[in-house]
Structures are given as structure tokens and as C-alpha cells.
Amino acid sequence: xxxxxxxxxxxxxxxxxxxxxxxxxxxxxxxxxxxxxxxxxxxxxxxxxxxxxxxxxxxxxxxxxxxxxxxxxxxxxxxxxxxxxxxxxxxxxxxxxxxxxxxxxxxxxxxxxxxxxxxxxxxxxxxxxxxxxxxxxxxxxxxxxxxxxxxxxxxxxxxxxxxxxxxxxxxx
Amino acid sequence: xxxxxxxxxxxxxxxxxxxxxxxxxxxxxxxxxxxxxxxxxxxxxxxxxxxxxxxxxxxxxxxxxxxxxxxxxxxxxxxxxxxxxxxxxxxxxxxxxxxxx
Numbered sequence: 001x002x003x004x005x006x007x008x009x010x011x012x013x014x015x016x017x018x019x020x021x022x023x024x025x026x027x028x029x030x031x032x033x034x035x036x037x038x039x040x041x042x043x044x045x046x047x048x049x050x051x052x053x054x055x056x057x058x059x060x061x062x063x064x065x066x067x068x069x070x071x072x073x074x075x076x077x078x079x080x081x082x083x084x085x086x087x088x089x090x091x092x093x094x095x096x097x098x099x100x101x102x103x104x105x106x107x108x109x110x111x112x113x114x115x116x117x118x119x120x121x122x123x124x125x126x127x128x129x130x131x132x133x134x135x136x137x138x139x140x141x142x143x144x145x146x147x148x149x150x151x152x153x154x155x156x157x158x159x160x161x162x163x164x165x166x167x168x169x170x171x172x
Numbered sequence: 173x174x175x176x177x178x179x180x181x182x183x184x185x186x187x188x189x190x191x192x193x194x195x196x197x198x199x200x201x202x203x204x205x206x207x208x209x210x211x212x213x214x215x216x217x218x219x220x221x222x223x224x225x226x227x228x229x230x231x232x233x234x235x236x237x238x239x240x241x242x243x244x245x246x247x248x249x250x251x252x253x254x255x256x257x258x259x260x261x262x263x264x265x266x267x268x269x270x271x272x273x
Contacts, residue, residue, distance in 0.1 A: 063273055080272075081191060081192050083189075083191060083249070083265065083267070086249035086250070089249055089250075111272070111273070123272075123273045143273060146272050146273050147270070147271070147272045147273035148270055148272075149251075150270070150272050151191070151246070151267055151270055151272075152270060152271060152272030152273070153192035153193070153268060153270065153271055154271040154272075155192070165192055165193035165196075165268070166269075166271040167193075167242070168242070168270075168271055169270075169272075169273070
């Protein structure tokens with residue numbers, strides 16, 4: 001089975017529901033969308049697919065930057081460093097492996113890098129499949145994989161100008 | 173290989189990269205290091221470069237290697253083991269604990 005994988009690292013803020021709408025516009029097509037093809041093509045979402053072409057099941061996850069640091073202070077911004085090249089490669093491999101394991105038909109991962117402000121979306125994961133089980137299981141597994149197996153590092157900036165690198169992930 | 177030329181004298185130049193907290197603790201982000209190819213591993217280079225053994229969590233593994241818990245290694249942008257061999261032209265990265273998503 002060919003899985004459509006759409007992977008993006010974004011320096012600018014994005015609106016997840018607009019990204020999903022644009023993604024839906026491409027889901028009726030069978031050819032694989034390579035990472036980047038969907039970038040900046042939100043306009044193409046005007047080509048609304050026939051509803052019958054959409055997959056029967058979809059699971060979405062939107063992760064946003066919380067307003068406080070791990071020590072409870074007000075957060076000014078979150079800085080997200082990555083390893084250019086390896087991060088994209090890992091995301092691609094993890095996504096393809098996870099989609100194949102669960103039999104998902106299409107997967108989208110958009111992830112922010114750089115400076116991100118409270119309330120902004122940091123990660124969007126969407127999985128389309130024929131049934132709810134594969135869609136939700138694939139989504140959850142992929143989210144955990146990208147939190148632990150893709151080279152990203154978070155640094156919290158508090159309002160007094162101090163910063164702290166995080167030493168791992170928040171609990172599930 | 174030609175006779176009388178010990179393998180362990182073959183030198184390899186490796187690009188070493190550090191990220192995030194590790195980069196700031198060490199005070200540099202990348203450098204080229206020339207090593208004996210037959211003996212070099214990510215672990216030996218870590219010791220040779222005197223990278224911060226306190227690393228990320230200040231906890232050593234029980235193996236007495238001076239290897240900070242939570243630090244991972246990538247060779248040519250793929251995760252690798254501490255004792256992997258290194259070849260000329262490799263890119264070696266030390267990765268502090270990952271926090272994505």
C-alpha cells in the first residue's frame with residue numbers, strides 16, 4: 001500500500017485546521033505527496049474533494065505550547081532546536097514505518113521549529129485510515145515516537161529572561 | 173593494504189557536532205577532529221574531547237564509562253552505538269535528551 005506522507009518543519013506559526021483542510025483536498029488523489037508539496041498550498045483547499053473520496057477514519061492531534069514553564073513560571077516563549085537533515089529524515093522514517101505497521105493510508109506531520117509563543121500550535125499529527133483503530137493507534141504511536149526519536153530540543157524562556165533546556169518529555 | 177603499514181595508523185577526520193544544552197556546556201557547536209580510524213569510537217572521542225561528563229542529567233550509567241545518561245549518538249545523521257567504528261568524513265553528533273512534539 002502506498003501511504004501519503006506529508007511532513008513539514010515550519011518556522012512560522014500555522015493554523016492547524018487550515019492545514020487539515022488543505023490536506024483533505026489532496027486525500028482523494030492516489031499519488032504520494034512528498035514532503036513539501038503541500039507547503040503553502042492552502043489555496044488549493046478550494047478544490048473540495050467529493051466526500052465519498054475521503055477516508056472513513058481520521059485521527060488528529062494538535063499540540064500547543066502551554067503558558068507556564070515546568071517550574072510554574074509564566075512562559076515567554078519556547079525555543080525549539082533541531083538537527084537539520086537528521087530531524088527530517090527521522091520524521092520521514094518514523095512516519096513511514098508507523099503508517100505501514102498500522103495500515104494507515106495517509107499521514108500528516110507538521111512540526112514547528114524556532115521560537116514559539118504560548119498558545120501556538122507546536123505539532124499537528126493527522127492519520128487517515130479505513131477504521132478508527134488503526135487511525136488512533138497510529139496517531140498515538142507516531143506522536144510518542146516523534147517526541148522521543150526525532151532530534152528536537154526544547155528550551156523554555158521565562159519572562160525574566162532566564163532560560164532552561166528541558167531534559168526530556170512531559171508524561172503521557 | 174600495503175605491507176608494513178599498520179592499519180591503526182590510518183587517520184580519519186571526523187566532523188563532531190553538539191546540540192542544545194551540550195553545545196552550550198562545551199562552548200562550541202562543531203569541530204573537525206583527526207583520529208586513528210581503527211581505534212576511534214563515539215565513546216573514545218567523547219573522552220578525548222573532554223566533553224562534560226556531567227552532561228545532561230549528572231547521572232552516570234553503572235558501566236564506569238563516564239558516559240552521561242541520556243546522551244545519544246548519531247553518525248551521518250542516523251542513531252548509532254557508542255562503540256561504532258568511525259570512518260574518514262563521518263559526521264558524528266552527540267545528542268542531549270530529546271524533547272519534541
